[in-house]
Amino acid sequence: MLETSDLPPELRLVANEHGRQFIHVDHPAVQARIALQGAHIIQCRPAGQRPLLWMSPTDPCKPDTALRGGVPLCWPWFADEREGPAHGIARTSNWDLVDARVESETVHLMLELAPETITRQLPDEAWVVWVEFRLAHELEVGLTTTNTGTRPQRLSQALHSYLPVTDIADVEITGLLGCAYIDKLQGATLVQEAPLRFAQEVDRIYLDHHGDIDIHTGDDHLRVSRAGSESVVLWNPWQAKAARLSQFPPDGYRTMVCVEAANAGPDGRVLAPGESHTLVTRIGRSA
Numbered sequence: 001m002l003e004t005s006d007l008p009p010e011l012r013l014v015a016n017e018h019g020r021q022f023i024h025v026d027h028p029a030v031q032a033r034i035a036l037q038g039a040h041i042i043q044c045r046p047a048g049q050r051p052l053l054w055m056s057p058t059d060p061c062k063p064d065t066a067l068r069g070g071v072p073l074c075w076p077w078f079a080d081e082r083e084g085p086a087h088g089i090a091r092t093s094n095w096d097l098v099d100a101r102v103e104s105e106t107v108h109l110m111l112e113l114a115p116e117t118i119t120r121q122l123p124d125e126a127w128v129v130w131v132e133f134r135l136a137h138e139l140e141v142g143l144t145t146t147n148t149g150t151r152p153q154r155l156s157q158a159l160h161s162y163l164p165v166t167d168i169a170d171v172e173i174t175g176l177l178g179c180a181y182i183d184k185l186q187g188a189t190l191v192q193e194a195p196l197r198f199a200q201e202v203d204r205i206y207l208d209h210h211g212d213i214d215i216h217t218g219d220d221h222l223r224v225s226r227a228g229s230e231s232v233v234l235w236n237p238w239q240a241k242a243a244r245l246s247q248f249p250p251d252g253y254r255t256m257v258c259v260e261a262a263n264a265g266p267d268g269r270v271l272a273p274g275e276s277h278t279l280v281t282r283i284g285r286s287a
């Protein structure tokens with residue numbers, strides 16, 4: 001684990017009034033903030049750009065509450081694919097900063113979830129998991145999991161990225177055409193037949209999907225690229241669900257959309273003993 005005294009001057013460890021700790025990055029190329037709980041990036045603003053991530057203005061008072069916005073890590077299960085807390089144990093566990101490197105255009109950070117923290121919550125499982133952030137003119141998040149046990153273990157996961165939009169009613173998402181998806185609200189598998197627009201709650205897992213996804217919002221164009229992922233989750237809670245969500249303002253659904261690099265549903269993996277898998281998302285602006 002890195003000590004505060006080992007940190008380069010561009011990085012600082014800060015705490016909010018509730019004692020929640022963050023790594024604050026202040027570099028000429030990028031400003032960012034990552035909560036140690038959940039290894040959760042909540043802010044990323046490359047120089048000269050608008051923010052790449054949406055973050056709820058509602059700050060939870062209990063330090064162990066999940067934060068709403070940024071890129072929560074859903075691990076080692078997505079949503080309710082297993083019994084236990086929704087989206088797994090990673091987002092409410094404390095991670096350790098184990099590496100930090102600063103270059104002229106890029107900041108690299110690596111955090112690990114201590115194996116004993118995992119075993120305490122999942123006594124029958126043995127995993128090593130770390131996340132790498134590459135902060136530059138775009139944001140890259142890579143989550144690497146190794147099965148350190150003696151039997152195959154099942155993994156499903158998502159990099160639950162909340163992206164900022166000017167007005168959800170004007171958003172168009174391209175790159176999904178012809179792709180089959182599980183509509184979690186209808187309980188049906190359907191096919192995307194036109195660019196995706198939003199006029200109600202959307203909660204879908206797109207399957208066998210490769211390639212980039214573009215989010216067109218006003219004069220802004222975000223692009224999400226993935227690796228190690230053949231499923232992608234699209235989510236907007238819309239008005240009624242927004243009112244029930246924790247840490248979410250009633251009109252928050254208007255300014256965000258989640259595009260999540262995933263291994264979800266049938267894209268969940270079974271890792272053999274000693275096997276590793278890396279899930280990557282890259283969030284940037286397209287021309």
Ligand SMILES: O=P(O)(O)OC[C@H]1O[C@@H](O)[C@H](O)[C@@H](O)[C@@H]1O
Nearest residue numbers: 079086087160203204233235245
């Ligand atoms: O409220 P949570 O646990 O952060 O989950 C938010 C949403 O996350 C999405 O990834 C799921 O597809 C939704 O079903 C879920 O509602």
